[in-house]
Amino acid sequence: MRTFSFICSILLHISIIILAIYIPKTSHKINLREQHIYNVQIITLKPKKRSRNKRILTKKRVYKKPVIIKRFNPHGEIANKKVVKIPIRTTKKVKHKIPVKINPEILKQKILKSAISEIESSIEKQRQQNSFIQKEIKSLEKKAKTENSSETSNNNIKIYSKFVEQKIKENWRYPLLKSSKLNTVVQITINKHGDIDFKIKKPSGNPSFDNAVIKAILETKKLPPPPIGGKKITIYITFFGQGRQ
Amino acid sequence: MKKQVILSFIFLLGLVKIGFCDQKILYLNIYGPGQQYFNIYVAPPIFLGNRQDHKKDKQIIVDKTYETILKNISYLPFLKSIPGKDIIGGPKIKGVTLKDIDFNKFSINKIDLLTTIGWNIFDNNKLKIEIRTFDVFSANLYVGRGYILNKENQAYIAANRYCRDLMKKLTGKSGFFSSMLAFVKRTKNGSKNIFISTPQGYLEQQITNLKGLALSPSWSWDSNYIVFTYLSTNKHQLLLWKRNGELKRIMIPGNTIISPVFNPQGNIVVSTDMSGNPDIYLLDKNFNIKSALVKTWAIDISPSFDNTGQKMVYVSSIYGSPNIFLYNFKTKQTERISYLGKYNTNPCISGDGKFVVYSTLTEKGHRIVLCNLKTMEETIITNGPGNDEHPVWGPDGYFIAFCSNRTGSYKIYLTTKGGTPPKVVNTGQGDTTDVSWSKEF
Numbered sequence: 001m002r003t004f005s006f007i008c009s010i011l012l013h014i015s016i017i018i019l020a021i022y023i024p025k026t027s028h029k030i031n032l033r034e035q036h037i038y039n040v041q042i043i044t045l046k047p048k049k050r051s052r053n054k055r056i057l058t059k060k061r062v063y064k065k066p067v068i069i070k071r072f073n074p075h076g077e078i079a080n081k082k083v084v085k086i087p088i089r090t091t092k093k094v095k096h097k098i099p100v101k102i103n104p105e106i107l108k109q110k111i112l113k114s115a116i117s118e119i120e121s122s123i124e125k126q127r128q129q130n131s132f133i134q135k136e137i138k139s140l141e142k143k144a145k146t147e148n149s150s151e152t153s154n155n156n157i158k159i160y161s162k163f164v165e166q167k168i169k170e171n172w173r174y175p176l177l178k179s180s181k182l183n184t185v186v187q188i189t190i191n192k193h194g195d196i197d198f199k200i201k202k203p204s205g206n207p208s209f210d211n212a213v214i215k216a217i218l219e220t221k222k223l224p225p226p227p228i229g230g231k232k233i234t235i236y237i238t239f240f241g242q243g244r245q
Numbered sequence: 246m247k248k249q250v251i252l253s254f255i256f257l258l259g260l261v262k263i264g265f266c267d268q269k270i271l272y273l274n275i276y277g278p279g280q281q282y283f284n285i286y287v288a289p290p291i292f293l294g295n296r297q298d299h300k301k302d303k304q305i306i307v308d309k310t311y312e313t314i315l316k317n318i319s320y321l322p323f324l325k326s327i328p329g330k331d332i333i334g335g336p337k338i339k340g341v342t343l344k345d346i347d348f349n350k351f352s353i354n355k356i357d358l359l360t361t362i363g364w365n366i367f368d369n370n371k372l373k374i375e376i377r378t379f380d381v382f383s384a385n386l387y388v389g390r391g392y393i394l395n396k397e398n399q400a401y402i403a404a405n406r407y408c409r410d411l412m413k414k415l416t417g418k419s420g421f422f423s424s425m426l427a428f429v430k431r432t433k434n435g436s437k438n439i440f441i442s443t444p445q446g447y448l449e450q451q452i453t454n455l456k457g458l459a460l461s462p463s464w465s466w467d468s469n470y471i472v473f474t475y476l477s478t479n480k481h482q483l484l485l486w487k488r489n490g491e492l493k494r495i496m497i498p499g500n501t502i503i504s505p506v507f508n509p510q511g512n513i514v515v516s517t518d519m520s521g522n523p524d525i526y527l528l529d530k531n532f533n534i535k536s537a538l539v540k541t542w543a544i545d546i547s548p549s550f551d552n553t554g555q556k557m558v559y560v561s562s563i564y565g566s567p568n569i570f571l572y573n574f575k576t577k578q579t580e581r582i583s584y585l586g587k588y589n590t591n592p593c594i595s596g597d598g599k600f601v602v603y604s605t606l607t608e609k610g611h612r613i614v615l616c617n618l619k620t621m622e623e624t625i626i627t628n629g630p631g632n633d634e635h636p637v638w639g640p641d642g643y644f645i646a647f648c649s650n651r652t653g654s655y656k657i658y659l660t661t662k663g664g665t666p667p668k669v670v671n672t673g674q675g676d677t678t679d680v681s682w683s684k685e686f
Contacts (some may be wrong), residue, residue, distance in 0.1 A: 161271050169279040173357060175323030175415060176281045176663075211382050212278070212357075219355065228269055235271045242277060 156227040164190075164223055164235060172216035172239070174209065182209045182241035186217065191232045194223045201236065213239045281663075282325045283357040283415070285378075287315055288338050289329075290362040293375075298365075303372045306400050307364045310374060313404030313447075314360070317422070320445055321412065322665040327356055341377060348384045356381050371395070376407045388414050401447045420640030420685045427452075427462040427471050428648075428657060429679040430672065439473055439486065444639070444646070444659065444682070446671035452486055459484070464683035465507040471681070472505045472513055483515060483532075495532045499523075504547045509554040514538065516546040525559055539572065547591060551598035558582070558592040558601050569603050571618070582616055585623045589614070591635045595642040596684075600662060602626075602636040602645055613647050615662055626664035633658075635678065640685045646670070648678045 185202035198217050203210050216239075226233035290307045292299055318326045329336030332354050339345040341363035351359050363375045377389040388411050392403040409422035421444055430440045432451070437458040442449040453459050455475060462473040471486040472495075481502040483495040499517030506514050512535070513528040525539040525548050539545040543563040550557050557572045569583035569592045583589040586605035594601050601616045605625070611632040616623045627633040629651055636647040645660050649667070655676040658667035 157269065157271065161273055165273050165275055169275050172275070172278040173280040173283055173355075174278040175283060176277060207383070208380070211380065215357070215382050216278075226269070231269065233269050233271065235273055237273045237275060240274060240276045 157233075160224075160227050160233075161235065165237075167223060168216050168220050168237065171219040172212060174212040174241070176241070182206050184210055184213045184239045186213060186237050186239065187234065188217060188237060189232055189234045190223050190226055192225050192230045194225045196220065196223060204239075204241070209239075209241060282323045284327050284355055285318060285324050285358040285360060286327045286329070286332065286336065286351065286354075286356050287311070287318065287360040288336065288341075288362065290364055290374075291338070291341055292365070293341070293363045294365040300366060300370075303364070303366060306372060306394055306397050307362065307374060309397055309400035310376075310394075310404050311362055313401055314362075314376070314408060317404060317408040317445060320421070320659060320668055321408075322661055322663075323416065324358075327354070332356070341375060343379065343384065343386060346379065346384075348379070348381050351381045358387060374403060376403075378411055387411075401443075405443065405445075405447070416641075416643075418641035418643065421644055423685050424640045425464075425468065425683045425686075426646060426657065426670070427464055427681045427683070428672065428677050429459060429462065430677050431675045439471060440672070440677075441471075442670070442672065444644070444670065449672065452490070453484075453492065461504050461679055462681045463506040464681050466509050466511060466684055468683040468686040470507070472507065472515075474502055474505060483513075485513075495528075497526075497528065497532065497534060506548055506550070508550045509552060514548050514550075514557075516548070549593045551594045552596040553598065556594055556598045558594045558603075560590050560592060569601065569616075571601070582618065582621065583614070583623070585614055585625070593637045595638045595662075596640065597642050600638075600642070602638065602647075602662075604632075604634045604636060604647075613645070613660075615645075615664075624664070626660060626662070627667065635680060637680055637682045639682050644682075646680045646682055648680055650676075 182204040183202075184200065184204040186198055187201045188196055188198040190196055196217060198214075200210060200214070204213075290311050292304075315326060318324050332351070334350045334353070338347075338359075338361060341361035346359065346361070348359075357380070358378050359381055360376065360378045363377075365373050365375075367373055372394045374392045374394060375389070376392075378387040379385065380387045388407075390407050390410060392399075392406070394400065394403055405422045409419040412422060413419040424444060425441050426444055427439060427441050429437050430451075432438050434456070436456050437460065438451055438455055439453040439459050439462050440449055440451050452471070453473075457478065458476040460474045460476060462471050464471055469488045473484055473486070475482040475484045480500060483497055483502050483505055485493040485495055487493070495513070497515065497517055499519045501516075501518045501523055503516050503523065505516075508514050508527070512530065513532065514525060515528065516523045516525050518524075519526070519534075520540070522542065522544050524537055524541065524545050526537050527535045529535040538548065538557065539559055539561065541561065541563050543561055544567070545559055545561045545563075547560045548557055549559070555574050557574065559570055559572065560567050561570050562568075563570075564581070566587045567590055568581055569589050571580045571582050571594075572578075573580075582601060583592075583603060583605070586607060588606035589603050592601055592603040599618055601618060603614055603616070604611045605614045607625075610629055611634045612625045612629065613627040613633045613636045614623050615626045626645070627647065627649070629649070631649055631651040633647050633649045633651070636645050638645060643661055645662060646657055647660070647667075648655050649658050650656075651658075652669075655678050657670040657672055657677050657680050659670060660667045
């Protein structure tokens with residue numbers, strides 16, 4: 001019994017050893033190092049443009065019929081068999097259509113005429129458009145003149161009077177401690193050149209205050225011409241000793 | 246013939262109408278001048294006598310007068326002194342009288358007032374100074390004065406008097422040059438004493454020589470007394486200084502005696518803690534407590550009166566933090582007037598009772614606030630840096646003095662109710678605080 005078990009164990013060991021030797025050989029190993037990685041760009045091909053002229057001009061590719069080559073067999077007999085079909089590339093010239101002969105001078109004149117007519121028509125169109133735009137502008141100007149002429153002139157005068165006020169006030173020097181309730185009315189006339197002429201209409205009763213007002217006007221010297229088309233402007237200015245409250 | 250006359254009349258009417266239409270009439274109002282000052286040029290002094298009479302010691306007095314006039318003008322925001330180098334055509338004048346001056350030259354340079362100083366020696370050693378100010382535009386004499394001087398010290402007085410008269414002519418008020426400041430200054434031994442000087446810092450004089458701390462001086466209405474608190478080693482005292490130099494101790498009940506002032510009737514009003522918290526009491530002529538003017542559970546201090554004595558402003562913590570209140574003796578009504586900050590102290594009401602100044606605590610320190618009692622509008626009129634505290638009105642109701650540590654140590658500064666840039670009062674070394682401005686005298 002022992003001998004039997006001994007033999008069995010030996011056989012088992014042998015079989016294991018055989019399996020251990022053969023199985024790794026049969027399995028396919030993948031060596032990653034040997035693998036190459038390729039970077040591929042994907043390109044989409046543009047469809048070919050087909051042009052008539054090209055079709056006419058390009059040479060057609062015509063394939064000749066297969067030539068039968070007779071080969072001699074070793075016995076000297078001709079084997080009447082189709083052996084190989086070799087396609088031979090040949091080029092065939094396409095025949096052009098012959099155009100009708102026209103006199104070039106007539107052609108030139110025709111082209112010129114058509115071009116001139118086209119230009120003339122476009123100019124006419126432009127003229128029509130321009131006249132329409134001009135008419136529209138004129139009508140708008142008329143509207144603006146009638147509606148806003150008074151407003152714009154008033155605005156100009158307002159701006160001008162504000163400017164006059166600022167310029168004279170800049171030159172008016174007087175300590176406020178005493179001037180609380182004093183006021184002087186002065187009439188100033190500005191001619192088309194901007195020259196100032198003034199007259200005290202209502203004195204304050206304090207000569208020092210009145211003198212300060214006159215000095216302010218005299219030191220202003222000149223103002224810009226009034227914005228009313230060469231006409232002179234008269235401004236009644238009230239100089240208040242106290243600031244606005 | 247008739248037709249011709251009618252037609253010609255119509256034609257003439259048309260012409261007249263065209264003439265009238267040729268101009269436009271506008272109406273404008275200008276509120277207040279663009280520059281709230283006059284340009285003034287003070288010419289250097291001219292010796293009017295013979296060369297052999299010229300004396301150097303007298304020249305020094307004249308120069309001092311000239312410098313003082315220039316310095317005085319620099320304190321007035323309504324006069325702008327123009328330096329001679331800025332005058333086109335040169336600042337030289339032939340003489341000091343009307344006929345010697347070419348006013349056109351100064352008029353071109355936009356100078357409104359021209360001041361001349363002439364001096365001479367008479368009776369061997371007497372100095373006579375003639376100061377004139379001319380209105381350049383009208384070429385008329387504006388103010389002219391003559392002074393006889395003997396000492397250098399009198400130069401300040403002459404210059405101050407002349408500037409007072411000039412200011413009176415210009416503004417109708419002259420309190421700035423005829424009033425005094427009282428203030429507290431730390432002396433060398435570490436104690437604090439009371440000093441007086443002119444608002445420009447001239448004629449400074451130490452009027453107390455105490456070992457402790459003298460605080461809160463206040464001028465009487467007639468400028469003959471100063472009442473102040475004295476902190477000795479053990480307790481508060483109330484002291485009264487008289488113009489003759491006499492010091493009198495006033496005994497009143499209470500441990501904390503602070504912020505004493507005079508009312509226009511000449512009585513002392515003081516805050517003392519007779520019944521726990523400090524309240525405001527009126528003293529009679531014998532310095533006994535007459536009545537309580539403000540008595541609440543809170544702290545009531547720093548009273549200030551207007552010229553009539555009908556309005557009183559004070560500080561009260563009745564709403565938690567210290568705020569300014571106005572009490573009207575006529576209507577017997579109290580009104581809170583400070584709403585700007587949470588910590589408002591040191592109120593002072595103007596003589597006419599129209600404005601109140603006080604100090605408010607802001608994030609950047611204490612600032613001076615001007616409150617218009619008519620509109621109840623509050624305006625901060627100082628910008629620091631540091632702390633601007635303890636404002637007081639000048640006698641004319643235009644200038645305001647306050648204490649500030651904007652340069653490190655506490656000094657007195659002058660500004661106006663318009664918030665003009667503050668100008669420091671030269672009070673020498675040492676912290677200067679607790680300023681009080683006298684009335685005109």
